Amino acid sequence: MRCAIALVASLLVTASAFAHTQIGTLAAAAGATDYYQVTCSDDDSGPPHSLLLQIQDTTSASAPKVGVQGQRAGEMTNSVDATSGDRNASPLVFVNGGTGVFDVLVYKTGAGADSYTLTYHCYTGANGTGIHTGTAIVVRQNQ
Numbered sequence: 001m002r003c004a005i006a007l008v009a010s011l012l013v014t015a016s017a018f019a020h021t022q023i024g025t026l027a028a029a030a031g032a033t034d035y036y037q038v039t040c041s042d043d044d045s046g047p048p049h050s051l052l053l054q055i056q057d058t059t060s061a062s063a064p065k066v067g068v069q070g071q072r073a074g075e076m077t078n079s080v081d082a083t084s085g086d087r088n089a090s091p092l093v094f095v096n097g098g099t100g101v102f103d104v105l106v107y108k109t110g111a112g113a114d115s116y117t118l119t120y121h122c123y124t125g126a127n128g129t130g131i132h133t134g135t136a137i138v139v140r141q142n143q
Helices: 002-017
Strands: 021-026 034-041 050-057 066-072 075-080 093-096 100-108 114-123 132-141
Touching: 021 034, 021 100, 034 050, 034 114, 050 066, 050 075, 050 100, 066 093, 066 114, 075 093, 100 114
Parallel strands: none
Antiparallel strands: 021 114, 034 100, 034 132, 050 093, 050 114, 066 075, 066 100, 114 132
């Protein structure tokens, strides 16, 4: 029993070490967007190859839907949280792009203030696979 508890505790600590989330809000204007730059780097886990993204709309169901768009070097991906305010996030999406800066845009589908949780992780493998590696975020625009 002690071994099982220790294993579960270890897994929870490991998972929280990789929890890269950014909480944000978008103003009421239909065109309000937040812009981030996520840098993927080798933190001795291996050189990055892809960025994994997911968005969760945390405002009530009456608000517009929230989406995330990721881009680097001619590759682009997009994901929208299908239901505002529930516990489910959007589908996971990835952008392959190697080491460097990825542009990440959080937007909404219409007018009305909205809040969200953005999840972002850099991985050593293509298509969001491999080992988690160096991941850092900078806010460039907050609307």
